Amino acid sequence: MKAAVGIDIGGTKIAIGLVREDGMVLREMEFPTNVDSGPDQALNKMVQHIRSMYSVEPNIIGIGIGSPGPLDTREGKILSPPNLQTWHGYPLVKKIESAFQTKVKLMNDADAAAFAEYYYSHRSGYNHMMYVTVSTGIGGGLILNGKLYEGALSGAGEIGHMSMESCGPICGCGKMGCLESFSSGTGMMNAWKQKLTRLQQPIDPNWTGKDLFEQAASGEMTAAEVVMNGVDYLARGISQAVQLLNPELVVLGGGVILAQPTFYKQIVQRVPSYLLEHHRRNLTFSIAEQGRNAGFKGAAAIIHAENY
Known part of the structure; x- marks a missing residue:
């Protein structure tokens, strides 16, 4: 069964999950966002954790990212979320794409949670x-x-x-x-x-x-x-x-x-x-019903559903 990675970015923590298309979470992890340290340090941790997920499922079909807005989803940039002050204008999608050469979708974090509730519940x-x-x-x-x-x-x-x-x-x-x-x-x-x-x-x-x-x-x-x-x-x-x-x-x-x-x-x-x-x-x-995992599950679900 296919699996996708979902990332849920918050002002306090970042959660990442490897999710099957039936909603089963194969692996999950989280770490502090540390906004004051800037986005590059968070990116490095994201890349590290996603790479570890390839050992569980080498054929990951894509990576979905849920982030607070406002966003420029066409350019794959995080624009100016109030709780991510040091991330303004950060081209996260290009950074992730260059690390994994797979399709990456950026979406609003609440949209991701909404889609998780609709898709999996x-x-x-x-x-x-x-x-x-x-x-x-x-x-x-x-x-x-x-x-x-x-x-x-x-x-x-x-x-x-x-x-x-x-x-x-x-x-x-x-x-x-x-x-x-x-x-x-x-x-x-x-x-x-x-x-x-x-x-x-x-x-x-x-x-x-x-x-x-x-x-x-x-x-x-x-x-x-x-x-x-x-x-x-x-x-x-x-x-x-x-x-x-x-x-x-x-x-x-x-x-x-x-x-x-x-x-x-x-x-x-x-x-x-x-x-x-x-x-x-x-x-x-x-x-x-999706609990604390709704954010990353919805970001993964959007990859599974190809709803973009």
Whole structure:
């Protein structure tokens, strides 16, 4: 059975998997991105790990790469992702092609995760699917008429950068009031710390998103307010996208969603209150099934499907 390599590039870590066309992961590995060290050091590690995969399957049919956008997928360049500041303009596809002389496809990381959910989770019964990932940031991917829809410049589905408030928090992209600045893991942590600072309450520098949700669940008012605010903004953002695109299925994934099932349930309960009855009809929600491997599995799946 054929196998392809999938790479999932993030601001914190890079994950690589060797994936069969039936979705079985034959080998996987990950390492820190170390953004401050620049892209060449990460490329060297990618090449090293991919070479080790050729010992498992010498006939790899191609390499798919999922990366935060914006991207120039025609030229195979990573343009200016907020979380990859030192990678701006980096010609990653040419670098990988020159190392392995095989076909290489660059795509948005949320598109890759969306395609993994569609391709491997037996969702082909849905012709119109929207995928939303909530993690360090917020991203989205679209399946329209049964095909991955990337848009003119592979920028479709950027739900995280929908403007929710004209004078909201500054997002990592530089704009003010993006959905990501309110409802991502990073956005909610920033809001929590800012509220605690204003209230002159102590802040533990080691706190993580897990601590935020635990304190919210315990009834700590500041944390609970931040989480519910995140729920409301995310529900509003999803509802706006639903009313624009009218999908049959909304799949929610990403680290925050998968780690916090109550957060997922609250979002699903809240979205319908912002929808017209027509758009509520036949709309189904699902939690992502591909887990933490969705990024590299989707990047590999796009090679298997030759959906480009």
